[in-house]
Amino acid sequence: MDEELAALAAAGAATLVAAMTTDLWQSTREAVVGLFRRAGRGRRATVAAQLDNNAALVESCGTPDEVRQALLGFWTAELGELLRSEPSCRSSLARLVEEAGTPGLRGGGAIRPTGRPHLEQRNSASDGGTVFAVQGGDQPHYSPPPGS
Template sequence: MSDELTLLAEAGAAAVVAAMATDLWQATRDGVLGLFRRDAPDSAAPVGARLDEGAALVRTSAAPDDVRRALAGTWARELHELLRRDPACRVPLARLTAEVDGAFASGRAAVVLEQNNTARDSGTVFAVQHGDIHTTRRAGGATRQDPDDGPQ
């Protein structure tokens, strides 16, 4: 039984951290919180905070896969403890894991990139998420963007 719980916890942790910073994140997060809420209703807030911290680390990291690998061990332990305390969580965790894995297999889990730019006091914002943007200032403050420089 312990080996089964360990394998399920590891698979669940892999699914949770894989979903971080993707379109699947909110539903996965809600599913994990539901499991912990079943076990101990008061544990949802601290678990949610740890999930959000991990997702923020993945989202802002230059090496998100490294962060996911580091977080997987932590979440495997958390989920294993949950399964040990409440074996009835096995079925919903297995279902959540299968849903996340299935979404990745079908290509429905796109990475979510968020960018917020604000220009104030006559400022100008030049923003790009993928690629480069090259701008040139001309006399009088006019700016020209070269459309051949990639996505803008």
């Protein structure tokens, strides 16, 4: 698969798993099931059942973002195979990704096409203040006692 189709499959998978258990889930689910209609009724039913099972897993798990992360590779492969076998699905999947690119899906650490959470941090210091900032890790800091 060429790079552009691989990127579209990854973006589609990220959109799909990020939508699980959100207000956008039903419309996203229906759009993805619709993409698989060209692959036959049996395939469409299998995909619908898989989506329902995956969404239930995300909802029942104590760590939904970890489950979404685990599902990302599976759905990237599924959508990649669909794009290879049914090139006509390309524009529909691209439209789904574009339409779902709302703040409700992107914010709050939702899964991005890279598979990594989107983190944003703004720090400022004024009047001689100091900022020590870190995301996703530890930042040890030692300050000598005053007058040393």
